Amino acid sequence: MRQNTKASYGSVARSLHWLTALIILSNIALGLWAERIPLEQMALKVQVFSFHKTLGLAALVVALARIGWALTQTRPAPVHPERRLETLLAEAVHWTLYGSMVLVPVTGWIEHAATDGFAPILWPLGQGLPLVPKSPALAMVMAQVHHVFAFLLIGSVVLHVAGAIKHAVIDRDGVLGRMTRGVPAGRGIAARHALPALVAVAVFGAGAAYALATAPRDAAPVATLEQAASEWQVTDGELGFAVRQMGSTVTGSFADWTAAITFDPDSGTGAVTVTINMDSVTIGTVTDQAKGAEFFDVAAHPTAVFEGTIRPEGAGYVAEGPLRLRDQQMPVTLPFDLTITDGVAVMQGQAVMDRRDWQVGAGYADESTVGFEVDLTVALTATR
Numbered sequence: 001m002r003q004n005t006k007a008s009y010g011s012v013a014r015s016l017h018w019l020t021a022l023i024i025l026s027n028i029a030l031g032l033w034a035e036r037i038p039l040e041q042m043a044l045k046v047q048v049f050s051f052h053k054t055l056g057l058a059a060l061v062v063a064l065a066r067i068g069w070a071l072t073q074t075r076p077a078p079v080h081p082e083r084r085l086e087t088l089l090a091e092a093v094h095w096t097l098y099g100s101m102v103l104v105p106v107t108g109w110i111e112h113a114a115t116d117g118f119a120p121i122l123w124p125l126g127q128g129l130p131l132v133p134k135s136p137a138l139a140m141v142m143a144q145v146h147h148v149f150a151f152l153l154i155g156s157v158v159l160h161v162a163g164a165i166k167h168a169v170i171d172r173d174g175v176l177g178r179m180t181r182g183v184p185a186g187r188g189i190a191a192r193h194a195l196p197a198l199v200a201v202a203v204f205g206a207g208a209a210y211a212l213a214t215a216p217r218d219a220a221p222v223a224t225l226e227q228a229a230s231e232w233q234v235t236d237g238e239l240g241f242a243v244r245q246m247g248s249t250v251t252g253s254f255a256d257w258t259a260a261i262t263f264d265p266d267s268g269t270g271a272v273t274v275t276i277n278m279d280s281v282t283i284g285t286v287t288d289q290a291k292g293a294e295f296f297d298v299a300a301h302p303t304a305v306f307e308g309t310i311r312p313e314g315a316g317y318v319a320e321g322p323l324r325l326r327d328q329q330m331p332v333t334l335p336f337d338l339t340i341t342d343g344v345a346v347m348q349g350q351a352v353m354d355r356r357d358w359q360v361g362a363g364y365a366d367e368s369t370v371g372f373e374v375d376l377t378v379a380l381t382a383t384r
Helices: 011-036 037-072 084-113 136-171 175-180 193-215 285-289
Strands: 234-244 250-254 257-264 269-277 305-311 316-325 330-342 345-352 370-383
Touching: 011 037, 011 136, 011 175, 037 084, 084 193, 136 175, 136 193, 234 257, 257 370, 285 330, 305 330, 330 370
Parallel strands: none
Antiparallel strands: 234 250, 234 370, 257 269, 269 305, 305 316, 316 330, 330 345, 345 370
């Protein structure tokens, strides 16, 4: 029988219940495993997190289907309505379970949408969400909320399973049978009240408050570079880069850098020395990994320096010279456009580099994890 009765669950409800259980238990295992994979195995860590996120969205779809079906059905009554405290606790756990089945994947999805790249969802529908901005701060908060709600889900599952075992082993009252085989159990006497739902709301409220109170705060500001003496003073600028990770483009930037520029507008020649504070890098949720020994190794190599000569080429200009990064020095050619109006110079340039030339991410020899090419973008405004 497909439909529920006051004393039993129909085949549709039972199927959705066990499918939900299979997905949730599998995804809990994936999430706990992914958290414990060391950064030295980043490729595996990214892949497991991608599977975890994708299965999480599947869990959300199944949960919504299950809730939608439940709203159209008679809900089987408690087998022991006279046990008021036990019934209240069981109902509160059920409400917490239903809430967790929606809130855990939704908060995880918002966290993913608020940042770039790390461990993409394995589906063809894009990675973002409407109304969710790209914001590392939002991503960190939602990551903490997702983490706390995930443990509420785990706790609810444990209590739910413990209750089922009690009914099967101690009470032997047929409660487990009506979810496994659809066998009627109980007298079908309804005991509906709002208190269990309010208990679940209070649990989620407390969890959200705890998550917000313990969410990571903005990191302490890094030491800034002293402005170098320069013929042209940079008044505004951006230094960014992009790389492919697991097939998705991830963008990053450096917040602290200086440029000492000499340039003769008449001849179109000059020189530039750019010093980059590597500790000022941000690249979504993988900023800490980018600063680590495998990539920029900020602790050992706190700055990078580009020393280039400027000359005209075609309709624009190029700056070319060595870039010293991680104690590796390789030549870089940066084509750029330049306009000077009333003593104000506006410059935009792009270059493509290979991270392997500076032994960045040397352990990632497979482009399917982290791409070899890095697209560098520079934009600045300077006055003399």
